[in-house]
Amino acid sequence: MKLLRRIFPHPQLTILLTGVWMLMANQASLNSLVFGLFLGIVIPFVAQPWWPDRPRLRNWPMIVEYMLVVLWDIVVANVTVAYIILFKRDDAREPNWVAIPLDLRSPEAITVLAGTITMTPGTVSCDLSAQGHNLLVHCLDAPDPGAVRDSIKSRYERRLKEIFE
Numbered sequence: 001m002k003l004l005r006r007i008f009p010h011p012q013l014t015i016l017l018t019g020v021w022m023l024m025a026n027q028a029s030l031n032s033l034v035f036g037l038f039l040g041i042v043i044p045f046v047a048q049p050w051w052p053d054r055p056r057l058r059n060w061p062m063i064v065e066y067m068l069v070v071l072w073d074i075v076v077a078n079v080t081v082a083y084i085i086l087f088k089r090d091d092a093r094e095p096n097w098v099a100i101p102l103d104l105r106s107p108e109a110i111t112v113l114a115g116t117i118t119m120t121p122g123t124v125s126c127d128l129s130a131q132g133h134n135l136l137v138h139c140l141d142a143p144d145p146g147a148v149r150d151s152i153k154s155r156y157e158r159r160l161k162e163i164f165e
Helices: 002-007 011-025 030-050 060-087 107-119 145-164
Strands: 096-101 123-128 134-139
Touching: 011 030, 060 107, 060 145, 096 145, 107 123, 107 134, 107 145, 134 145
Parallel strands: none
Antiparallel strands: 096 134, 123 134
């Protein structure tokens, strides 16, 4: 078991890197699969000394739920942003900066949260406080910044806390 752990120090990352390589290659061939597996084995093995305290993902069903929520929010946000751009007058838009107080402490969880916010159209995460307790988010149209903050905390942060902590 220790030999297997030394060869595959992060098996989920190996699978993810192989899958990403197959998507980037844009063809299903044995050569692409073998090279993807090679990258999936070598990259985590080489990066292992710089990632000694890698996080343990605790709740796999919650990971699937989180991914589905994010995908749904991206679709809804695309439609919302298209509506704002096409039909809302410039002077009627209310762009805002929203400070999100974070309960998350894991750097990986905070990174996933910031990435999720940035991937969702209409929002972008801009800054993290020096202590990592607040995330600054810019919203294209947020008449109620408190509602945006509450939505991010309840939809994303709560789930990430269950996954990472």
